[in-house]
Amino acid sequence: MTHPSDARGDAHVKGRFELAAIRLPVLATFGALVAGLGVGVLLSGSGLSTQVTESVALLGSLWLRALQMTIVPLVASLLVLGLVQMVEAARAGAAARRFLTLVLVVAIAGGVFTALVLPFALAAFPIPETASGFLADDQQSAGEIPGVLEFLKSVIAPNIVAAAAETAMLPVTIFFTLFAVAITRLPQAQGEVLLTFFHALANAMLQIIGWVLWIGPVGVAALAFGVGLKSGGGAFAALAHYILLVSAMGGFVLVLAYALGAVLGRVGLPAFAQAVLPAQAVALSTQSSLASLPAMLESAARLNLRPSTAEFVLPLAVAIFRATSVAMNLAVALYVAALVGVEVSPVLIVTGILVAVIISVGSVSLPGSISFVVSIGPIALAMGLPIEPLALLVAVEMLPDIMRTVGNVTMNVAVTSIVDRTDPN
Numbered sequence: 001m002t003h004p005s006d007a008r009g010d011a012h013v014k015g016r017f018e019l020a021a022i023r024l025p026v027l028a029t030f031g032a033l034v035a036g037l038g039v040g041v042l043l044s045g046s047g048l049s050t051q052v053t054e055s056v057a058l059l060g061s062l063w064l065r066a067l068q069m070t071i072v073p074l075v076a077s078l079l080v081l082g083l084v085q086m087v088e089a090a091r092a093g094a095a096a097r098r099f100l101t102l103v104l105v106v107a108i109a110g111g112v113f114t115a116l117v118l119p120f121a122l123a124a125f126p127i128p129e130t131a132s133g134f135l136a137d138d139q140q141s142a143g144e145i146p147g148v149l150e151f152l153k154s155v156i157a158p159n160i161v162a163a164a165a166e167t168a169m170l171p172v173t174i175f176f177t178l179f180a181v182a183i184t185r186l187p188q189a190q191g192e193v194l195l196t197f198f199h200a201l202a203n204a205m206l207q208i209i210g211w212v213l214w215i216g217p218v219g220v221a222a223l224a225f226g227v228g229l230k231s232g233g234g235a236f237a238a239l240a241h242y243i244l245l246v247s248a249m250g251g252f253v254l255v256l257a258y259a260l261g262a263v264l265g266r267v268g269l270p271a272f273a274q275a276v277l278p279a280q281a282v283a284l285s286t287q288s289s290l291a292s293l294p295a296m297l298e299s300a301a302r303l304n305l306r307p308s309t310a311e312f313v314l315p316l317a318v319a320i321f322r323a324t325s326v327a328m329n330l331a332v333a334l335y336v337a338a339l340v341g342v343e344v345s346p347v348l349i350v351t352g353i354l355v356a357v358i359i360s361v362g363s364v365s366l367p368g369s370i371s372f373v374v375s376i377g378p379i380a381l382a383m384g385l386p387i388e389p390l391a392l393l394v395a396v397e398m399l400p401d402i403m404r405t406v407g408n409v410t411m412n413v414a415v416t417s418i419v420d421r422t423d424p425n
Helices: 005-019 026-043 050-068 071-090 094-124 129-134 148-154 160-165 169-183 188-214 216-231 234-263 269-286 293-302 307-320 325-340 346-363 368-382 390-396 400-421
Strands: none
Touching: 026 216, 026 234, 026 390, 050 188, 050 216, 050 390, 071 094, 071 169, 071 188, 071 307, 071 346, 071 368, 094 234, 094 307, 094 325, 094 346, 094 400, 129 234, 160 169, 169 188, 169 346, 169 368, 188 216, 188 368, 216 234, 216 390, 234 269, 234 325, 234 390, 234 400, 269 293, 269 400, 293 307, 293 400, 307 400, 325 346, 325 368, 325 390, 325 400, 346 368, 368 390
């Protein structure tokens, strides 16, 4: 059977782009983080009553639970929509298949780089001891790491509903990956019905998570207050340490984009750097790949790429490709692992990369705060890591997101250049 991409795919992309227009109180959440930490630092050692501290902690815990409750249905729906779109893109022709191959190579390269380099970076620049305040008292020690055979047994869940209830994200991810591929093999009318359902489910979940993030300043302030009480002023240094290390992993993808664009794009480094600069400027100011699309098309023209290639590949890249996603999202998960003292095995590393690659398909074109929760939560859960620290880290995501957007835009232009230059026609 055939699925016309311009019927289902364009409708899907349009819906995702409309969702990207959601406005979240990012600055207010960041300000609440700073204020909560500051008040907590000022009151640390002041002998606040247990009732007060527990009440504030309860407020933060309820907000965190509200974030968690949307993860499974949102990830499932976005995963199905994104993977179906990728399958349909692969059917569009040789240019699309070359693009998707590059997407996969870049994503895996970013994950491998992070897995190899971040542990050395953490050894050279250890996490400040004050960062332990990001954890609840019952998360201070590492949990039990499953053996290889036990882990492999858990990959396939006999009851997907039970796996979802237990937030066992690896079997859930595998199930919905297969489900998405199965949808593409159904008669078109049946496939459209299922995609309509999942699109509606995604919209509903995004509406809920949008409400939750709107009250994010309250929840973040409550959580940050507890961190300030535990860690004192060192909490600010711990956050700066996190931002720099995670952004550095995205920096690898940015450097890789220059190398690929200059060498495989056959234009040379100075020419590529000059051509992509306007798109980077827009990305830096807007932190939106979608808003940078017109500037990316202009960069493609500066590189003398064929309009037919640029006008096909760049919108597709914006729709289903976030080059920095795997590298930086895995970095966050590994940072949390180091924070709780979990020694991540090679099996868990591979799991993290696999889930990060698949989940990245379903999280593109979403606002940074939402994609942070949707993308990193499943990775951490699949690796057996706590996701509670993410509730605070999302408040500073606006800073690493600068690197994410600039890296994504630069790689989009580089990949478009490669696809055009390698076209045998």
